[in-house]
Amino acid sequence: MSTAQAPAVAVSEPRVRERKRKRRRQGQSPWIWVAVVAIMIFCLFPFYWLINVSLKTGADLSSSSLVPPHPTLKNYKSIFQNDDFTNGLKNSAIVAFSVTILALAVGSFAAYALARLKLRGKFIILGIVLSVTTFPQIAIAAPLFKLWTDINLYNTRIGLIIPYLTFALPLAIYILVSFFREIPKDLEEAALVDGATHFQAFRKVVVPLAAPGLATAGILTFIAAWNEFLLATTLTSSKAARTVPAAIAFFTGSTEFEQPLGTICAASVTISIPLIILVLLFQKRIVAGLTAGAVKG
Amino acid sequence: MEAATAPVTRPQGRRRKSVSADKAERRLALYMVSPSMILIALVAIYPIGYAIWLSLHEYSVRVPGLSRWAGPLGLRNYSTALQSSDFWDAFKTTFIFTGASVVLELVVGVAMALAMHSAFKGRGVLRTVVLVPWAVLTVVTAIMWRTIFEPDLGFANTVLRALGLPGAHTVWLGSEPQALLVMIFADVWKTAPFMALLVLAGLQVIPDDIYEAAKVDGSTAWQRFTKITLPLLKPAILVALIFRTLDALRIFDLPFVLTKGAFGTNTLSLYSYQTFQQNRIIGLGAAIAILTFIVVMFVSFIYIRFVGGNIRGLTDEGKA
Numbered sequence: 155m156s157t158a159q160a161p162a163v164a165v166s167e168p169r170v171r172e173r174k175r176k177r178r179r180q181g182q183s184p185w186i187w188v189a190v191v192a193i194m195i196f197c198l199f200p201f202y203w204l205i206n207v208s209l210k211t212g213a214d215l216s217s218s219s220l221v222p223p224h225p226t227l228k229n230y231k232s233i234f235q236n237d238d239f240t241n242g243l244k245n246s247a248i249v250a251f252s253v254t255i256l257a258l259a260v261g262s263f264a265a266y267a268l269a270r271l272k273l274r275g276k277f278i279i280l281g282i283v284l285s286v287t288t289f290p291q292i293a294i295a296a297p298l299f300k301l302w303t304d305i306n307l308y309n310t311r312i313g314l315i316i317p318y319l320t321f322a323l324p325l326a327i328y329i330l331v332s333f334f335r336e337i338p339k340d341l342e343e344a345a346l347v348d349g350a351t352h353f354q355a356f357r358k359v360v361v362p363l364a365a366p367g368l369a370t371a372g373i374l375t376f377i378a379a380w381n382e383f384l385l386a387t388t389l390t391s392s393k394a395a396r397t398v399p400a401a402i403a404f405f406t407g408s409t410e411f412e413q414p415l416g417t418i419c420a421a422s423v424t425i426s427i428p429l430i431i432l433v434l435l436f437q438k439r440i441v442a443g444l445t446a447g448a449v450k451g
Numbered sequence: 452m453e454a455a456t457a458p459v460t461r462p463q464g465r466r467r468k469s470v471s472a473d474k475a476e477r478r479l480a481l482y483m484v485s486p487s488m489i490l491i492a493l494v495a496i497y498p499i500g501y502a503i504w505l506s507l508h509e510y511s512v513r514v515p516g517l518s519r520w521a522g523p524l525g526l527r528n529y530s531t532a533l534q535s536s537d538f539w540d541a542f543k544t545t546f547i548f549t550g551a552s553v554v555l556e557l558v559v560g561v562a563m564a565l566a567m568h569s570a571f572k573g574r575g576v577l578r579t580v581v582l583v584p585w586a587v588l589t590v591v592t593a594i595m596w597r598t599i600f601e602p603d604l605g606f607a608n609t610v611l612r613a614l615g616l617p618g619a620h621t622v623w624l625g626s627e628p629q630a631l632l633v634m635i636f637a638d639v640w641k642t643a644p645f646m647a648l649l650v651l652a653g654l655q656v657i658p659d660d661i662y663e664a665a666k667v668d669g670s671t672a673w674q675r676f677t678k679i680t681l682p683l684l685k686p687a688i689l690v691a692l693i694f695r696t697l698d699a700l701r702i703f704d705l706p707f708v709l710t711k712g713a714f715g716t717n718t719l720s721l722y723s724y725q726t727f728q729q730n731r732i733i734g735l736g737a738a739i740a741i742l743t744f745i746v747v748m749f750v751s752f753i754y755i756r757f758v759g760g761n762i763r764g765l766t767d768e769g770k771a
Contacts, residue, residue: 189566190573197580197644201587203606204595218609264487271480272473279484286495288751290701292720293744294494296727296737297501320494323487352479381588383704384720388728399590403708419598422591429586437579444645445652 201426208419215416229420239421241393242401245311246425249397250379252315257322257375258368264323265330266356270342280331287324295388302389309391317389318379325378326371329443333367334360370443373436377429398425499744506738528738538739541722542746544631544715549699552638556695557688559639560646565680567647568654578651581644589641593708596637600624630714634705642698646691653687654680693754700747719743 207215208229209222217223233239264283268276298317299308307313337360345355361368386400393401402421405414433440506528532538567577587595599606600623611619623629657680665675703720710716712725720743727736 183569186566186570190570190577193563193566193577194580196640197584200595200599200640201583203599204591207598216604218604218606260486260490263483267480267483271483272476273480273484274477279488283487283491285751286491288697288747289495289499290720290740290743290747292701292703292723293502293740294498296723296733296740297498297505298494299728300505300733301498301501316490317494320490323490327487352476377586381590383588383590383707384724387707388724399588399704402594403590403704415598415601418594422588422594426587426591429588430583433582433586434579437582440582441578441648441652445649 204419205423208416208423211416229416230424232417233421233424236417238393238396238401238405239398242396242398243425245314245393245395246380246397246399249311249314249318250376252311253318253322253379254372254376256315256319257326258372260319261323261326261371262330262361262364262368265327265334266360268327269331269334270339270356270360271352280327283324283327286320291321291384295385298385299388308389309395311395313389314385314395314397317385318382321382322375322378326375329371329374330364330367333364333370336367337363366439369436370439373432373440374443377432380425380429499741502737502741502744505734506741508734528735529742531735532738532742537717537722538742540715541717541719545700545702545718545746548631548635548638548702548718549696552635552642552699553692553695555635555639556643556646557692559643560691561650561684561688563643563647564650564654567651578648581647583644584641585645585648587641589704590708592637592641593705596633596640597624597709600633624710625714627715630710630716634709634716637705637709638699638702642695646695649687649691650684653684657683693751696754697747697751700750701743719746 206220206222209225209227210217211224211226211228214223267273268280273279294317298313302308302310302313307316341359341363342355345359346352350358380397381399382397383399383403386397387403390396390400396404398421402418402425405418405421507526509527563581567574567581570577584592600608602608602620602622602625605623607623608619608621611617611621621629623633661679662675665679670678701720702718703724706712706716706718706721707724712718712721717725719739723736723739723743726739727733730736
């Protein structure tokens, strides 16, 4: 219980701190540079190795050189001629976008009610929502596998969207509640005094102001849906619905005799690109979203 | 439940409203929460119930039409699972993996966070770089490390060979403790940076003055770390630990792609999957899934005993 007070220290004023730190750290110790370089290598090198292998074909694949001797995009061409892969990309895109949009719509309603409206048993509702994040997906996958087979949702995109949405909602609600709470109450109250209903206040005042929060929740939901593997493997069986992470896990080369290592690496690099772009563009937002959960707890 | 009514009596509460407006607000709130709650009930809570039902039945797709109450007291699936050495191997692997990876992630994460915190120049770049492993899909992470630990062409053995170290011909993913080590290593790579970001966020809200004061009092750097930094980071670390532990206990994709669960890397989730999906023994698979569920719930229960109050912080009640 003692940790309950901790959230109070969470709100930061980064700019003030930044200036202070600037003063304090005029001279940076060389050891810090060693650490910085070490962290960079640790984080980036493995992915570089993946790119390196993806640019090799044939005999080059059996050399362990750090740079591909004859770099080629052949592997990339070959994966885009592979039905399993291209369909996987399409399935992933459809599923991830649908889940993101639905989670934001449904989640923002719930989050607003939890953050602002009078409602009995809020603590219990939030408790239930959060407890879902602790559910092991496997406990859902086994019954859903049977259930979906019975009602013909097995191996369909909708059969993936529904459980993804359920697992995305807690995170979306969690992030949105903390963002909605930051919006000054006065604005809403002014709207209410002017005769708006609570719902109008939500739609016209709160949602536009919470746009950064929606973006954060949306990005994190998209990434989670794009990444999901367990349900994607359990609830699909063919390229009709199989998303791309599951598709590459079952990848074999386009021909029997081809060493599939190069193409698997190319596929891996390709599906990581959308997420890496998201990270580069929205780094601050993602960190804010991730730490909002943790630091505020 | 008592707490839910607290905001109404709060002095700084909303302006006074008529009883009917109050009712309307509550009704709207109910409408707004219900879609989420219905979905969660239908797709998370109902399936758990159904899984329990399945786990009490002998049911296999292999034998058409076979669906019957599984033996005396219906617990035969559970006794089958609990008596199989495969189950206990998976249990052991899951816990070794969880313990090792979470501890390593914490240590590496805190170290990375401290370095990032002291690095004034380049912190922005670092923060982006550190997000790369987090953004790389788990499946891709597994493929990546599989490629790096490839016996002949992989980077790991190439380095060992170049340095003339022993073990340059290790078949990493084909030998018993090594495969699990690679799996732990891959997980640490992917999630330590995430831990670092959470810890960094915690570090940034510690006021510098405390350190200055401690320095004036003649403390050593180590004392400042253990007496100031760590205690103040505790809430951030604790929450990160919970999330990481629960994730690690459910691990599925890493062993699936790295080894398909061979060589001492089979985890509870993967074992359940193999049983109900690949072998189509649904009743037994469901029983294993429920056992996994119980294990995870038990661990989260223990954690929540320590930090349970934090959920309150999100709703009105906590801020009162």
